[in-house]
Amino acid sequence: RELDQLRQLLLRERVRLIVLTGAGGSGKTRLALEAARQTSASFANGACFVDLAPLRNPKLVPRAIMSALSIEQASTDALETLRAAVAHRELLVVLDNAEHLQAAAPIYTELLAQAPRLTLLVTSRVVLHLSGEHVYPVEPLAAEAARALFRERAREAEPRFQATIGDERTIEQICRRLDGLPLAIELAAAHIRTLTPTELLERLEPRLPLLAGGPRDLPARQQTLRATLAWSYDLLAEDEQRDLARLAVFAGGCSLEAAEAVCGTRLETLAALVDHNLLQHKATPDGSRYTMLETIHEYALERLEETPEANAIKRRHAEFFLRVAQTANLNPGKLAPGGQHLAIANAEQDNVRAALIWALTDGSIELAFRLAIAMDMFWTANDPREGIRWFAALLEHRGAEAVAPELRAHALRGYGSSFAISGDNDAAERLWEQSLALFEELGDEHGRAVLLHRLGDLAMWKGDLERARALVEESQAIHERND
Known part of the structure; x- marks a missing residue:
């Protein structure tokens, strides 16, 4: 029933923003994906799925949509590029897990205004409160659908499982106690391999009235899911x-x-x-x-934060993704043979962002500098404004002066490059001059050569051809001496 209603809603001419709301685990994503699959042929340019869950900054939403649509950035402004790319497309875009990015709501409005044949299907635990928004509450599964889901997942866990008449009554009780929440039912059914339905209900029942340590003002269905998660967690080795x-x-x-x-x-x-x-x-x-x-993920992260090893795990995570980012070969000051591997950085950009956030919060400034420097060419190629934000946060940090001059030199160069791609040549020149001065103090010939060439390019853009030639020739001479 819900799928039919949503499919019809998606195909209405004047309905262009639909928000599926409901508690976590209520099946919003599953419903959105299936509706998109069944209606994509009705959109000339099909449908795409964008997972917003890993993002923490609403300014990254346009870039995430561009990535899902394989749109290359044509200007320094990701939203501008996205607007232009979708302006004439007939397209369905599914935006999943939007509740924590409320500040991104104006982006959706702007896209819909600029692209008259664009339809957005958003899943969120809260409504967006936007003009033209059609809110579709995702209700818990009806009794028969809940039992069918339980049986399906139970057979996946134990192919020999065949429910008896008594089992069916127990399964009905389990599904009712789980408020018909699909995720809670799936978690419970997964234990059929080791528990009978009766044993499962007996073990599950005591946990359901409890919130398992979570906030007590959560809606009842969300409490049910948290309790189910806690129960499922307790059953793990x-x-x-x-x-x-x-x-x-x-x-x-x-x-x-x-x-x-x-x-x-x-x-x-x-x-x-x-x-x-x-x-x-x-x-x-x-x-x-x-x-x-x-x-x-939210529940598991709470469990991690309760452990004494949480910070150590986050450090290992940051150090691992520093190594991953460095293998992408995107630091122009230390390029290795073999070319650049933007796909590596693209695949792990959410993990790198998480690592940067932790390193800045923890005060591990040198590690944060190394992470940002390793992503230099990724940001200039994809989103220079993000590069500006990260390098600004690092270089303006109270611990920046204690960082090794070599790292500050590379960071200043990356900071300037992001400004240059963004069109602010004055800021780029100022930062590149600071970077050049540090490389000269360090006696780093390669670092000098890179900066001299970039400053030469900048001089050419400003029309100072004599200065441009002198800087580029000096850069070339350094490269020739060191080759």
Whole structure:
């Protein structure tokens, strides 16, 4: 019924902004994806899915949509590029988990105004309060649908499971106690491999009236889900509990290598968490990737924050993604043979952002500098305004002066480059001059050569051809001496 109603709503000519609301775990994402799948053929340019959960800054929303649509940035303003790219497209865009980015709401309004054939389908725990918004509350599953979902997930966990008449009555009780929330039902059904429906209900029942330590002002259905998560967590083996909490350190998921390096987890443990429906596995061209539904991620992160190892895990996460970012070869001051690998930075940008936020909050300023420098060419290629924000936060930090001059020199160059791509040549020249002065103090010939060439380019743009030639020739002479 809900799917039919939503499909009809999506195809109405004057309905262009639909917001699916409901508690975490109520099936908003599942419903949105299926509705998009069934209606995409009705949109000339199809449909795309954008996961907003890993983002913490609303200014990154346009870039996330561009990435999902494979749109390359044509100007320094990501929103401007996106507006131009979708202006004449007939397109359905699914924006998932929008509740924590309320400040991004004007972006949606602007896109809809500029692109008359664009439709946005948003999932959020709260309404957006925008003009033209059609709110569609996602209700819990009806009794039969809830039982069907339980049986389906139970058979996935235990293919030999066949519900008896008595089991059916118990399953009905379980689903009713779980308020018909799909995620809660899936979590419970995953335990059919080791528990009968009666045993499952007996173990689940005592937990449901409790909030499992969460805030007591949450809506009743959200309390039910949290209690189910706590119950499911308690049924895990100790190493599975530990690793689920540790895996919450990742933003936007992780590779098998990252899970092993940062969390010390084993493949067997990852498989067990997938079996419990607490972790999702996806095969990609680059290998396995593991993600959590946002509701589970929030719960697991709370568990991590309660442990004495939380900060150590976050440091390991930041250090690991520093190494990943460095393999992308995007620091123009230290380019290695083999070219640049923007795809690496693109795939892990959410994890790098999380690492930067932690490093700045923790006061690990040198680590933060190294992370930002490693992402230099990613930002100039994709979103120079983001580069400006990060380098500004670093260079204006009270601990910046204590950072090694070499790191400050690289950061100033990256800061200036982001300004140059953004069109502020005066700021770029000022920052590049500061960077050049530091490289000269350090006796870093390659660093000098890079800056001299960039300042030469800038002089050419300003029409000072004599200065431009002198700077570029000096840069070339340094390269020739050192080759």
